[in-house]
Amino acid sequence: MALHVDDLHVSYGPKRAVDGVSLDITDGEIFGLLGPNGAGKTSTLSAIEGLVRPDSGSIRIGEVDAVAHPTAAKARMGVQLQSTSFQSDLTIREIVRLYAGLYGVPLSRTEIDDLLANVHLGDEASKRFSQLSGGQQKRVSLLIATIHDPPLVLLDEPTAGLDPQARRQLWDRIERLRDTGRSILLTTHSMEEAQAVCQRVAIIDRGKLLTVDTPTGLIEKHKDDPRVRKVAHGQVTLEDVFIGLTGTELRD
């Protein structure tokens, strides 16, 4: 098991952001976490990443208890945050060198340049992060998230704000990561993305996991739910299931 989360609770003061979430991700699986804004997706990821300490519950990355041994757990996972930024005065090459050092991966300048060339960023090595396009920034972030060859990769809305070409390219890269045996947990608002790349999808709302299955399994499981039927226009889609289970009201 690449990731095991059991009965996770996270609060910010009186506000309960994650309320008893449990999930398992198997080796070589892409698992999608779908939810409206403020549903608890990023808080769940933040607890796994060690950015917030859970009130209760357990998190295991492989054999490592991530709550008791956060440093060891962090060495076993790669993370792409929702809004990533790196030191604005460093070049892309220097950023890669820094993060390689933080993960204990000794890389020569040639090796760094080869890695950047592999993600079509060879010509951008001397540029600053802010000088890159959105798609290029995401590719740098993904490269850094996987620079230490982690068994588990966490991607928080990895394709948000990308054009269709850049999004497709990133999906290909995510699938290639999966093909090399890594497990991936990603959050997304895109039903298309969830259906295109995820083996299993969980829908989360108000801190609780509502349902988990394959994308087609979720449709099958909920297609006769009156809440889903009410919002469906013709054949039930994953989005109908999502809207049916989480409601139609706007979230901030």
Place this chain on the structure above:
Amino acid sequence: MSSQPSALPNHTPTVSGILRALLEADLTVQLRNGRALLLTFFPPLAVLYGLSTAKRGSRLGGPIVDVALALTLGIALIAILGYTASVARDRELGVFQRLRVTPAPTWTIMVSRLAVQILSMLAMTVVVLVAAAVVVKVTLDPAAYLLTLAMVIFCSALFLGVGQALVGLVKSVDTVNALGRLSFLPLVALGLFGHSDIFGTTFETIARWSPGGVVVTLLAGAMQPSAWSVDTWWALPASVLYSIIFAGIGIRWFQWSTR
């Protein structure tokens, strides 16, 4: 029951390797901001020149105190304005959050930044001491130069502690910058009046034992070891105490994210 972490299949980061990587990056950033660094050298040099040519300079304690005041201003500039601004900006950008999801212990992130700031302050000290020798004709014994550099580390720690407390407790970049400017002047001005009786002896005593006053006392004592007094000795633990209190507050309650 929690299991013990097993060895990583490929890579195991060490604290020394993590610190080396952070220091290299932070030093690169600092050197790349060479123009900003040079600008921080200008105000202490201007103050040094202004004090040394002013008629009332002798009333503030003489040429050695003039140099100490210039150094105090330079250290405070880097710590209270420069350091806090860079930390607040990187926090706003999410740089710290990105670093925190790596195996780097959080203390290494701060220690690396603080170490680079102390190096900047030592560089500024060398520039001011050279200017003092060439322009103002204030030269020191070799031992006094070494003692001054050592005391600059204590003084840097004190003002960086103040800066850390400021940026640790306040999230907003704008508020940090505004509070930095507001607190900068009283800190330096108190140092100035700690060696002057123009506002009376009670005020002088308070000013002398304020953070700024302690810094001026230490630097003036280090530059003139023959005049090293009981007050100078007491200024040493006072600087350590201030550093621990301010830095402790700033690190313990540091807000890693603006959210």
